[in-house]
Amino acid sequence: MKVLAIETSCDETAAAVVEQNNGRFIIHSNVIASQIKIHQEFGGVVPEIASRQHIENIAPVVRCAMEEANASFSDLNAVAVTYAPGLIGALLVGVNYAKALAFTLGVPLIPVHHIEGHICANYIENVVEPPFVCLVASGGHSNIVLVRDYDLFEVIAKTRDDAAGEAFDKIARVLGLGYPGGPLIEKCATNGDVKAYNFPRVYMPNTEDFSFSGVKTAVINTIHKAKQAGEEINKADIAASFQQAVCDVLTERTIKVAQKCGVDKIAIAGGVAANSLIRKMFSEKCGLHKFEIYSPSLKFCTDNAAMIGVRAFYSFLKEEFAQTNLNSYATREIGISGEIM
Ligand code: KG4
Ligand code: ZN
Numbered sequence: 632m633k634v635l636a637i638e639t640s641c642d643e644t645a646a647a648v649v650e651q652n653n654g655r656f657i658i659h660s661n662v663i664a665s666q667i668k669i670h671q672e673f674g675g676v677v678p679e680i681a682s683r684q685h686i687e688n689i690a691p692v693v694r695c696a697m698e699e700a701n702a703s704f705s706d707l708n709a710v711a712v713t714y715a716p717g718l719i720g721a722l723l724v725g726v727n728y729a730k731a732l733a734f735t736l737g738v739p740l741i742p743v744h745h746i747e748g749h750i751c752a753n754y755i756e757n758v759v760e761p762p763f764v765c766l767v768a769s770g771g772h773s774n775i776v777l778v779r780d781y782d783l784f785e786v787i788a789k790t791r792d793d794a795a796g797e798a799f800d801k802i803a804r805v806l807g808l809g810y811p812g813g814p815l816i817e818k819c820a821t822n823g824d825v826k827a828y829n830f831p832r833v834y835m836p837n838t839e840d841f842s843f844s845g846v847k848t849a850v851i852n853t854i855h856k857a858k859q860a861g862e863e864i865n866k867a868d869i870a871a872s873f874q875q876a877v878c879d880v881l882t883e884r885t886i887k888v889a890q891k892c893g894v895d896k897i898a899i900a901g902g903v904a905a906n907s908l909i910r911k912m913f914s915e916k917c918g919l920h921k922f923e924i925y926s927p928s929l930k931f932c933t934d935n936a937a938m939i940g941v942r943a944f945y946s947f948l949k950e951e952f953a954q955t956n957l958n959s960y961a962t963r964e965i966g967i968s969g970e971i972m
Pocket of ligand 1: 641768769770771772795812813817901902903904905933
């Protein structure tokens with residue numbers, strides 16, 4: 632089974648040709664046209680500009696993915712596309728392109744939920760069998776998901792306010808580091824002291840949900856107070872202390888949920904899972920608590936279309952196809968793809 636997958640939910644126009652063969656996924660191509668340079672000027676993603684860039688990029692990116700895969704359109708068994716969640720204008724570009732292509736080729740159109748795609752990135756390089764618990768931490772989401780089966784997901788915890796990646800991006804902006812914030816905070820934190828500031832770790836009672844707005848505000852207040860007092864701030868110390876606070880909460884909560892769910896495997900996914908402190912902490916803590924730990928390589932943590940193709944394979948097996956009236960949704964719960972058909 633060979634699928635062309637398309638991803639345009641935020642600021643990356645991505646296309647990949649993915650094949651499933653004897654239980655293993657072969658990523659024949661994984662092309663990403665990043666818009667980061669364009670949005671950097673504004674300190675974050677400008678939705679209208681993102682949509683326009685997707686329109687300009689989508690055809691060349693798909694052509695490039697097909698060429699790199701050495702594939703012809705007649706080789707494809709399906710076209711898969713991210714239909715939710717994300718920036719609505721951005722999603723619509725990918726969805727409409729995928730619809731037209733699937734209709735023209737006479738192959739099934741497979742709608743993929745972006746977060747389910749992130750989780751399935753774990754199947755690309757690892758053999759990991761559900762059930763397991765997966766932390767999905769990105770710019771738009773911070774969820775702990777119980778993956779009951781390859782196509783059966785249950786959200787156990789989510790953020791009540793900011794996503795972890797959003798907090799990284801905001802703090803990087805306030806520190807004047809640039810966009811996207813995650814990798815820049817990580818770099819800045821290298822020589823910082825994680826104990827310089829004791830930023831709050833928020834564990835709300837009677838829920839496993841996250842809240843990152845408190846730590847974000849605490850960091851911003853610290854920076855503003857120092858500026859008002861005319862004090863020099865040590866950016867590396869702030870970045871290191873903030874990164875440690877967020878990573879502590881993400882690891883601790885995920886392990887607690889995994890213990891409650893009674894699974895013996897934990898996976899991580901999404902852009903924040905590319906963070907080396909998160910990866911180190913998960914591997915140490917999982918070892919300590921006797922969990923197997925899985926993570927995609929860095930290029931499959933941040934947005935890409937290969938993960939969309941992998942998730943699509945499980946829908947293909949169940950013939951969960953969309954028709955040409957498929958819509959896009961800015962927000963959508965995971966695990967209900969079947970209901971949109
Ligand atoms: O999964 P992703 O590419 O897009 C969304 O679905 O949102 O995640 C992007 C987010 C951004 O907030 C970015 O700052 C964060 O992931 N990120 C990181 C790192 N690399 C990307 N956060 C922390 N450390 C990193 N190394
Ligand atoms: Zn994403």
